[in-house]
Amino acid sequence: MIRITKYWIGVASLDHVRSGVAGGFSQLCHGKEAPLKRMKPGDWLGYYSPKQALNTDEKCQRFTAIGRVKGSEIYPFAMSETFVPYRKDIDFFPDAKQVPLHAISQLEAWQKYRSSLRYGHFEIDKDFFLVLAKRMGLPMKYES
Template sequence: MRYFVGVVHRRQAAMARAAGIVAFSHGRAAPVKSLAPGDRVVFYAPKTDFDGDPVQAFVAHARVTGDAPRERDFATGMTGWCRDAAFDEVTAAPVRPLLDHLSFVKNPRHWGMAFRQGKFEISGSDYRLIADALGVDA
């Protein structure tokens, strides 16, 4: 089992949860191909939407259940790649109180740099810290 952070807007995280899928980087195939059943994904939301208000919190937790990536419609005329996933009920966890404890944040003054990727792997200890903050039994 591996652990990942997916960086999406809060609205996108809610849509993924409602659809029971994980997807990253505007539906690109490569980010979901590297996942396996049982992998855990925590979603970080910088904003409510593309031009929305700041959120800066972890907002969702999922366990990958799909055996293989599949292509699906995300919106009229837009398709993308995803994996099926089961989501847990969570309480959003602001990122700032966790910054000094997350090993992937190399410079707390420039912590936002860590979240410039659409998806990245994290350590088990970082995952447990975030999962605990979300209220998920890790």
């Protein structure tokens, strides 16, 4: 059975995205397992960061990272005795350029997704992903 590649957006503050990129993992929706289960090996994930840091109001409003799901394993990671979020390994493109939301917000392709940002994780179509990937500087071809 051939599996179709899916394309996703995760929403997280820039400080959290940077931690994930540095560690090669995704942690979505405050550490919930369910969004990670939806992503399969070979899928693509782009991150949008509305804020600079979780506990501030300082805006970021940029697409800040992009990468490919490496494996199917979802694992708990104890950040403290009381907070054990779930993670999934991602192969991030380390030289991705940040793309301001206003640079793509006028695109028709984005209009159907803008209200989805509040969900923290959602699927996008390949065409919009390719626009985003190109603007973020990904040098590779994308195959389903």
